[in-house]
Amino acid sequence: MPNPAKFIEIDSAFVEKTILELASFGAVGETGVSRTVYSPEWIGATDYYAKACAAAGLDVRRDAVGNVWGRLKGSTSEKAVVSGSHIDSQTPGGRYDGALGAVAALLAVKALKEQFGTPRRTVEAVALCEEESSRFPNANYWGSRAVTGRIAPGDPERVIAFSGETIAEAMRAVGLDPARIPEARRDDIDSFVELHIEQGPILEQAGLPVAVVDAITGIRHYRAEISGVQNHAGAFPMDIRNDPLAGFAEIASGLINTAHRMGRPAVTTVGRVLVEPNFPGIIPAKVEFTIDARHPDAQARRRLYDMHEGLMREVAARRGLEIEWQVMLDHEPSPSDPGIVSTLQRVAGEQGVPFMTMASGAGHDSQQMASIAKVAMIFVRSKDGRSHTPDEFSSVEDIVAGIRVLAAGLHALAY
Amino acid sequence: MPNPAKFIEIDSAFVEKTILELASFGAVGETGVSRTVYSPEWIGATDYYAKACAAAGLDVRRDAVGNVWGRLKGSTSEKAVVSGSHIDSQTPGGRYDGALGAVAALLAVKALKEQFGTPRRTVEAVALCEEESSRFPNANYWGSRAVTGRIAPGDPERVIAFSGETIAEAMRAVGLDPARIPEARRDDIDSFVELHIEQGPILEQAGLPVAVVDAITGIRHYRAEISGVQNHAGAFPMDIRNDPLAGFAEIASGLINTAHRMGRPAVTTVGRVLVEPNFPGIIPAKVEFTIDARHPDAQARRRLYDMHEGLMREVAARRGLEIEWQVMLDHEPSPSDPGIVSTLQRVAGEQGVPFMTMASGAGHDSQQMASIAKVAMIFVRSKDGRSHTPDEFSSVEDIVAGIRVLAAGLHALAY
Numbered sequence: 166m167p168n169p170a171k172f173i174e175i176d177s178a179f180v181e182k183t184i185l186e187l188a189s190f191g192a193v194g195e196t197g198v199s200r201t202v203y204s205p206e207w208i209g210a211t212d213y214y215a216k217a218c219a220a221a222g223l224d225v226r227r228d229a230v231g232n233v234w235g236r237l238k239g240s241t242s243e244k245a246v247v248s249g250s251h252i253d254s255q256t257p258g259g260r261y262d263g264a265l266g267a268v269a270a271l272l273a274v275k276a277l278k279e280q281f282g283t284p285r286r287t288v289e290a291v292a293l294c295e296e297e298s299s300r301f302p303n304a305n306y307w308g309s310r311a312v313t314g315r316i317a318p319g320d321p322e323r324v325i326a327f328s329g330e331t332i333a334e335a336m337r338a339v340g341l342d343p344a345r346i347p348e349a350r351r352d353d354i355d356s357f358v359e360l361h362i363e364q365g366p367i368l369e370q371a372g373l374p375v376a377v378v379d380a381i382t383g384i385r386h387y388r389a390e391i392s393g394v395q396n397h398a399g400a401f402p403m404d405i406r407n408d409p410l411a412g413f414a415e416i417a418s419g420l421i422n423t424a425h426r427m428g429r430p431a432v433t434t435v436g437r438v439l440v441e442p443n444f445p446g447i448i449p450a451k452v453e454f455t456i457d458a459r460h461p462d463a464q465a466r467r468r469l470y471d472m473h474e475g476l477m478r479e480v481a482a483r484r485g486l487e488i489e490w491q492v493m494l495d496h497e498p499s500p501s502d503p504g505i506v507s508t509l510q511r512v513a514g515e516q517g518v519p520f521m522t523m524a525s526g527a528g529h530d531s532q533q534m535a536s537i538a539k540v541a542m543i544f545v546r547s548k549d550g551r552s553h554t555p556d557e558f559s560s561v562e563d564i565v566a567g568i569r570v571l572a573a574g575l576h577a578l579a580y
Numbered sequence: 581m582p583n584p585a586k587f588i589e590i591d592s593a594f595v596e597k598t599i600l601e602l603a604s605f606g607a608v609g610e611t612g613v614s615r616t617v618y619s620p621e622w623i624g625a626t627d628y629y630a631k632a633c634a635a636a637g638l639d640v641r642r643d644a645v646g647n648v649w650g651r652l653k654g655s656t657s658e659k660a661v662v663s664g665s666h667i668d669s670q671t672p673g674g675r676y677d678g679a680l681g682a683v684a685a686l687l688a689v690k691a692l693k694e695q696f697g698t699p700r701r702t703v704e705a706v707a708l709c710e711e712e713s714s715r716f717p718n719a720n721y722w723g724s725r726a727v728t729g730r731i732a733p734g735d736p737e738r739v740i741a742f743s744g745e746t747i748a749e750a751m752r753a754v755g756l757d758p759a760r761i762p763e764a765r766r767d768d769i770d771s772f773v774e775l776h777i778e779q780g781p782i783l784e785q786a787g788l789p790v791a792v793v794d795a796i797t798g799i800r801h802y803r804a805e806i807s808g809v810q811n812h813a814g815a816f817p818m819d820i821r822n823d824p825l826a827g828f829a830e831i832a833s834g835l836i837n838t839a840h841r842m843g844r845p846a847v848t849t850v851g852r853v854l855v856e857p858n859f860p861g862i863i864p865a866k867v868e869f870t871i872d873a874r875h876p877d878a879q880a881r882r883r884l885y886d887m888h889e890g891l892m893r894e895v896a897a898r899r900g901l902e903i904e905w906q907v908m909l910d911h912e913p914s915p916s917d918p919g920i921v922s923t924l925q926r927v928a929g930e931q932g933v934p935f936m937t938m939a940s941g942a943g944h945d946s947q948q949m950a951s952i953a954k955v956a957m958i959f960v961r962s963k964d965g966r967s968h969t970p971d972e973f974s975s976v977e978d979i980v981a982g983i984r985v986l987a988a989g990l991h992a993l994a995y
Contacts, residue, residue, distance in 0.1 A: 255862070365815030382814060386860050397967045398849035398872040399797060400780030400941035403840040410850050411836045417829035425818040434813035435825050436862050438855045445801050445851045445870035447968050455860035457813040526815035552812040553862050
């Protein structure tokens with residue numbers, strides 16, 4: 166590891182320019198971005214990213230699902246060191262979630278090329294095609310799953326958009342052949358380091374610009390449906406109703422209270438609710454809702470889910486309602502590679518960037534990449550902890566600090 | 581009052597045939613009906629009703645909002661005795677809510693004509709055009725409001741459908757001129773008696789076919805919106821969230837519990853909920869919901885609303901959420917005319933129909949008609965208390981019993 170402690174220069178004006186230009190693809194209002202995978206806005210953004218990689222002197226390649234790779238070839242055939250994140254967004258999200266990690270990777274590799282020349286290991290920046298599930302609720306890390314060979318042969322036909330089309334249809338519409346997805350698989354990646362906004366307020370509360378992430382929380386999504394007896398809102402006495410909205414309200418309150426009482430870092434969110442028939446004067450027939458519940462500790466996570474399921478059963482039985490649920494996604498907690506974590510901690514210190522170490526409460530492409538490579542993450546402070554909204558914001562100073570830690574980390578791993 | 585105790589004959593086969601034929605307009609599945617005002621199905625049903633009135637020897641007239649009247653002219657110029665109900669339905673509702681009252685009025689007037697000849701007062705059957713607010717959430721008794729002169733000049737442009745069109749546009753599309761609505765006003769009605777299914781389980785629990793209704797409950801609809809801070813479902817700790825779904829769930833549970841604890845006949849229903857942005861992985865920004873809260877006693881009703889509003893304020897303030905609400909409709913309790921109530925009680929006894937007296941928990945056209953006429957209602961037992969669903973059902977025996985009480989009541993008032 167030559168020159169590990171050299172100060173890495175990052176051009177903050179160029180950082181800001183790149184973020185703003187990328188945010189123009191799918192711009193909503195002043196600061197929002199709505200850019201779902203394989204949409205026209207997404208095509209614009211991936212074209213922009215490819216051009217920016219080329220302008221930085223990297224070899225550009227697009228793989229079978231539309232991930233865009235910018236490669237700085239190493240002097241040896243050792244496995245590659247990769248950084249990046251997803252280029253799709255919520256509808257609308259902001260300028261930073263995902264996009265910042267793709268931009269940071271590109272700017273870090275550009276800086277290494279300019280300031281350190283050819284690395285020992287190949288170093289790559291990547292814009293992953295999809296992570297948010299904002300167009301296909303089941304897409305489930307489409308970009309990093311392709312890279313890790315985790316897309317099953319039937320998936321392209323089984324992954325269905327909110328508006329009904331399959332992801333296979335959406336791929337064909339932008340010139341990608343779903344049958345070639347296996348070609349996106351990589352087995353030559355040694356390490357993957359992802360920079361991302363924190364998406365929570367912990368760094369802001371601690372007054373720190375950057376965190377090294379030592380684990381990603383375990384996530385489960387339930388889709389539940391609670392059914393009762395539809396009736397007239399006026400003429401049916403309260404004491405003999407089977408009102409699924411009453412059951413839902415009690416369950417939602419209880420789930421939220423359970424996670425709150427368990428304490429940080431347990432979180433549970435009811436984010437999606439559909440009532441049928443959804444008229445003011447009718448006791449509903451059923452309420453469909455989602456539960457997103459997370460914990461980075463495997464045992465505490467199991468306990469959280471047991472309490473949630475027990476509550477749903479108890480409320481439904483007591484109120485004479487029927488309930489059923491499906492687990493729509495289920496990701497075990499994903500610890501970071503301890504070696505990369507300590508490398509990142511060390512180089513952050515060497516670069517003079519104050520930091521803390523924390524677990525991620527959000528899921529990230531890194532936890533997919535962990536199946537083929539050593540992984541770790543870097544978080545950048547997020548104003549008010551906001552994300553998945555046009556209001557998300559990270560200062561250029563914090564972003565530059567994050568990119569310097571990222572570049573120094575990639576340097577330590579690849580040079 | 582000649583022959584008050586004469587047994588009134590009602591042809592149960594003809595009753596059944598008429599109900600089933602009317603239900604064919606807007607039929608959904610085996611027993612459902614979806615018939616919103618001014619739709620093609622509604623036109624079919626009103627045409628059918630007009631033909632059936634003509635076939636019964638009544639003078640048919642359609643007024644400016646599309647109410648259909650069948651008139652049996654009296655021998656004097658005294659004010660008329662009218663019966664009827666609305667011909668529109670929920671989407672879907674069943675065969676009986678509203679439609680049964682229009683059919684019963686027609687069959688009762690037909691029976692009086694056949695069995696008693698010309699009345700002293702004019703007797704009329706009416707199919708009112710709209711009561712359910714199932715196409716226009718603010719239509720608010722469009723048919724009976726036209727008859728009572730309660731549609732304001734700007735209303736036709738202000739009443740907007742769920743799908744965006746104004747009721748003025750919908751009227752013009754079926755050949756009605758909104759400017760002529762004032763012509764539908766009547767000032768020559770003495771009494772209005774409405775037969776309706778109960779829409780609740782009280783008659784079924786009591787084992788009785790028919791009720792005389794001595795009051796209609798007071799109703800208020802609120803539309804409320806509770807707003808918090810949209811955020812990532814994973815990375816934002818529970819203890820510092822401003823989650824409007826958590827606030828909504830606590831409020832909905834509390835409202836329902838308040839009405840339940842107040843006891844019969846208080847009822848409160850949360851029937852419509854819209855979450856924004858409504859994605860599993862996002863703490864929502866806001867939840868919009870409706871509250872339908874009813875009590876037939878003016879003082880208890882005021883107390884119910886005070887408790888509801890207090891709860892909403894308290895939960896929102898405690899959880900750091902913003903809440904606002906509008907009162908979308910507000911109907912005072914409407915007592916029936918004591919003279920007609922005692923007449924109906926007497927003739928039910930004379931006709932040998934077992935009955936009870938109760939308040940209506942549902943709103944009805946009668947409460948509008950009460951502004952220009954003496955009113956009362958007759959309820960027919962409803963299986964499982966169901967209404968506003970394809971499952972609503974009343975037996976032909978119970979319906980015939982109800983029509984006999986109605987006919988005997990109209991006879992007592994008009995002959």
